[in-house]
Amino acid sequence: MTWPKTKDFLDVQMTIDDNIEDERAVITVSGEVDVYTAPTLREHILNALNDGVSTIVVDLSSVSFMDSTGLGVLVGGLKRLRQTGGSLHVVCDSEPVLKIFRVTGLMDVFNVVPTLDEVPAS
C-alpha cells in the first residue's frame, strides 16, 4: 500500500485559488481549514499583501469546516491590511462556519456577506 505524500494529503483537505485584479485579490478556499491547512491560507494572504493589494476577499463558500485557527489567520490578514488602510472581506453562507465567527464576536469585524456579489466595492 502506498501512503499519500504530505502535499497530496494537504490538497485533499484544502485547495486555494487566487485571482488578483487591480488592487483586489479574491482568495477562494475549498475544503477544511484547521491547524494543518491554515498555514497555506496564511501564505496566500501574505502573497497577496506582498503584491500590494488594498482589498482581499476570502471566499469561504466551498469550505466545509473551519476552526479558530483559520479565524486567527483571517484576523492576521485584516490587521495587516488595516495598517495600510486596506480591507478584508469574507464571503460565507455555511451555518457551521458562520457559527465560529458568531461565537467569537467577529461577525461584524469582517462584515461577512453570503455571496461574492454582495462584497462592497472598494
Add this chain to the structure above:
Amino acid sequence: MTDWVTLRLPSSAHVVGIARAMAVAAAATSGVPEDRVDDVRTCTSEAVTNAVQAHRRSELTLPIIVRTAVVGRRFIIEVGDSGPGIHAERVRPNGSLALREGGYGIPVMRALSDTFEMQSGGILDPHVGTTVRLSYEQAPHTD
C-alpha cells in the same frame, strides 16, 4: 465502569482531521442531536489543536489521546495531552473584543458545548499534561 472508545494519535497537525472524523462518527451514533454534531466537530478540532501545539512547544513525541463515551444521558469527549499544563494567563475570559490571532479555542469550546472542563493531568499519566472534557446532552427520546 465507563466504556471508552479511545484513539491514540501521533502529535502532528495532520491528525486533527482524523480526530474530528472519529468524534463526529461517535457523536452521531451516540444520540447527540444532529444540530449539535457540528459543535462536537468544532470543539474536538479546538481541543486537539491545543494538545498538538502544547506538544510542539515542549518538543514532545508522546501520543495525544481522544476518547468518547456515553455516561447517563450525556455524550462525553475527552482530549488528553502530556504538555506542561495549563497556564492561567493563557485562559482568557469570553467576550474580549480585542483583535487577536490566537487564543479563541477555549472560548469557542465553552460556547459550543453543554459543559466544558479543563483539568490538570493527562489521560496517559494523571500527573502530567492536561485533559479537556466536553459533554453534550443526548436528544430526547421520541417514542
